[in-house]
Amino acid sequence: xxxxxxxxxxxxxxxxxxxxxxxxxxxxxxxxxxxxxxxxxxxxxxxxxxxxxxxxxxxxxxxxxxxxxxxxxxxxxxxxxxxxxxxxxxxxxxxxxxxxxxxxxxxxxxxxxxxxxxxxxxxxxxxxxxxxxxxxxxxxxxxxxxxxxxxxxxxxxxxxxxxxxxxxxxxxxxxxxxxxxxxxxxxxxxxxxxxxxxxxxxxxxxxxxxxxxxxxxxxxxxxxxxxxxxxxxxxxxxxxxxxxxxxxxxxxxxxxxxxxxx
Numbered sequence: 128x129x130x131x132x133x134x135x136x137x138x139x140x141x142x143x144x145x146x147x148x149x150x151x152x153x154x155x156x157x158x159x160x161x162x163x164x165x166x167x168x169x170x171x172x173x174x175x176x177x178x179x180x181x182x183x184x185x186x187x188x189x190x191x192x193x194x195x196x197x198x199x200x201x202x203x204x205x206x207x208x209x210x211x212x213x214x215x216x217x218x219x220x221x222x223x224x225x226x227x228x229x230x231x232x233x234x235x236x237x238x239x240x241x242x243x244x245x246x247x248x249x250x251x252x253x254x255x256x257x258x259x260x261x262x263x264x265x266x267x268x269x270x271x272x273x274x275x276x277x278x279x280x281x282x283x284x285x286x287x288x289x290x291x292x293x294x295x296x297x298x299x300x301x302x303x304x305x306x307x308x309x310x311x312x313x314x315x316x317x318x319x320x321x322x323x324x325x326x327x328x329x330x331x332x333x334x335x336x337x338x339x340x341x342x343x344x345x346x347x348x349x350x351x352x353x354x355x356x357x358x359x360x361x362x363x364x365x366x367x368x369x370x371x372x373x374x375x376x377x378x379x380x381x382x383x384x385x386x387x388x389x
Contacts, residue, residue, distance in 0.1 A: 153296040155288050156238035165229040173225025177217035237286040239272065241296040246274070248284040257282050265297050266305040268363065278311060278374045280361050283352070285345075315363060315370040326373070329360045333369055340367050 156162075237250040247256040257274060264275040267290055274282040297304045318333050325333070336351040355362050355371075362371045 150299070152240055152242045153299055154238055154240045155292045155296050156236070162233055165232055166226070169225040169229040169232075170222040171225070173221035173223070173228070174218040175221070176225075177219070177221025178214055180217050180221070237284070237288070239284065239286060239288065239293060239296065241300050241302065243300045246297075246302070248272070248282070248286065255282065255284070259302065263303060264305045264310060265302050266308050267293065268309060273309065275310075278361075280356060283349075309363075311361075311372060314372040316372070318362075318369040318371050324373075325371070326359050328358055329355060329371075332358075333360075333362070333371070336362070337367075337369060340364070340369075 231251075237248060240247045240249070242259075244259050245256060246259070246262075247254065249255075261276050261281055262274045263277055266273055266275075268283075270285060270287045272282075272284040272286060272288075272293060273280060274284075294304050294306070320330065320334060322330060332351055332355050336348055336355075339347045339351065352362055356374075359374055360371050361374050362369055364370070
């Protein structure tokens with residue numbers, strides 16, 4: 128007689144819950160620790176400044192040469208009349224100002240969203256989007272994320288974000304992240320006024336841009352970067368020093384979208 132062997136159990140296919148899946152979108156913003164720090168500490172500092180304003184006003188009101196005498200004397204008079212209520216009120220106002228400022232900082236830090244078909248960068252006032260097919264290299268340049276198509280820059284996003292999380296976001300969705308940084312770094316050279324190697328009109332733009340950098344007008348500096356790219360110059364900054372390299376003039380692709388919000 129033969130003993131019947133029990134049938135081997137049929138393998139169960141892995142369930143969806145155990146199968147690794149690539150997220151449809153990965154968003155990287157300022158770290159939760161940074162956000163918590165700003166939203167917790169700045170209101171406290173604002174409250175402390177509000178309380179200190181009461182004694183600062185008393186001190187300033189006794190100095191004939193001090194500025195804002197009218198405001199200082201008004202605060203000092205209110206403090207004498209209302210006592211602790213004035214101090215509490217100043218602390219509350221200071222905390223509110225600190226909280227508003229913290230929220231402003233969080234919103235302006237920006238965040239990056241990455242999918243397998245595109246990426247976007249968003250701040251409080253700006254949304255920029257870029258198609259995956261337009262990008263051959265992605266890398267970090269200090270606190271900026273740079274995206275290249277061949278030798279041309281197609282986007283440079285200024286965001287103080289966790290670098291490891293940014294790299295992981297692009298890697299997860301199959302973008303060509305370049306850990307070694309800019310592949311064309313050796314091609315840059317120092318800009319000097321009157322450089323004969325520059326295309327026509329580039330020297331004037333770089334002169335204007337240098338003035339805007341010194342004035343701290345970042346939005347206008349970014350606009351001139353785009354103007355330079357259109358005539359065949361890629362520019363990068365090291366502090367207030369401008370470096371440049373030549374490229375083929377940018378051609379419109381229709382894949383990049385920029386939305387400015389009032």
